[in-house]
Amino acid sequence: MCFHDGVTIDEQQRLADSPWHRWAPIGQTLDASHVAGGPVPSIRSLELLPLDQMLVPERPRAGETDPSECVACKPSEHTIWANDAWGVRAGFATPGLPFVAALAPREHVLLEDAPIEVLAEMGPVLQRLSNAVKQIPGVARCHFMRWNDGSAHLHLWAYARPEGMMQGRGAILPYWEQVMPAMPEDMAREHIEIVAQAMLKSGDGAYYPER
Ligand SMILES: [Zn+2]
Structure with a gap:
């Protein structure tokens, strides 16, 4: 395990890298105030956490490693x-x-x-x-x-x-x-x-x- 900007990274994992990932505002807290808008609003305020680092390979989903365990x-x-x-x-x-x-x-x-x-x-x-x-x-x-x-x-x-x-x-x-x-x-x-x-x-x- 090591830590990168506060995110826990498995030894097998690395930062995801693509043109999109290099562009993404990782680490920033994005303004979500407009999400509360819309013709019929549901949300008075929405506060997001900072955009986390993105790691690959992703941890397996349920039933991915061993399909016999699939619920x-x-x-x-x-x-x-x-x-x-x-x-x-x-x-x-x-x-x-x-x-x-x-x-x-x-x-x-x-x-x-x-x-x-x-x-x-x-x-x-x-x-x-x-x-x-x-x-x-x-x-x-x-x-x-x-x-x-x-x-x-x-x-x-x-x-x-x-x-x-x-x-x-x-x-x-x-x-x-x-x-x-x-x-x-x-x-x-x-x-x-x-x-x-x-x-x-x-x-x-x-x-x-x-x-
Ligand atoms: Zn299944």
Whole structure:
């Protein structure tokens, strides 16, 4: 271990280097005051930490070094629907938004190496899940997000945006989920049931009523 400008660096790591990295204002505390703006502001003030040094190689994601340890590959009590290629998991924690779920292929793949057959099935499943989530009373939209920084198993997040919640439009919605109080358990279970039933009615796959 050594320390570089306050950042812990493994012996195997080095500073990331590219034209972009050499340009980036590393070490500076950037002005985020304009983030609070927008047509329907959600944030009164936002204070960022200084931009950290960027190190490579990055530490492995879950399931990257040893796919046999991948949680997304193992059966889960949180699976609410699945077909041969894709599955939906929900209920990890009681959400504050009406519904939060993860959508992932059954196979341990990344977007970059997934078989075309798996990818071809993603579109219809996204459409079915979006329609299913909108069956929940009071839901206007189903937002999908894909980052894949935490797990080396392709997955997307689905967030239900409540009707009329203009402050929840766009990429701010997951931040609202982090601060909203958990909804009542029975309401969360009912919403999961609505989505699972709607998925079943809209095509193939199995519903997991034991949840
Ligand atoms: Zn996996």
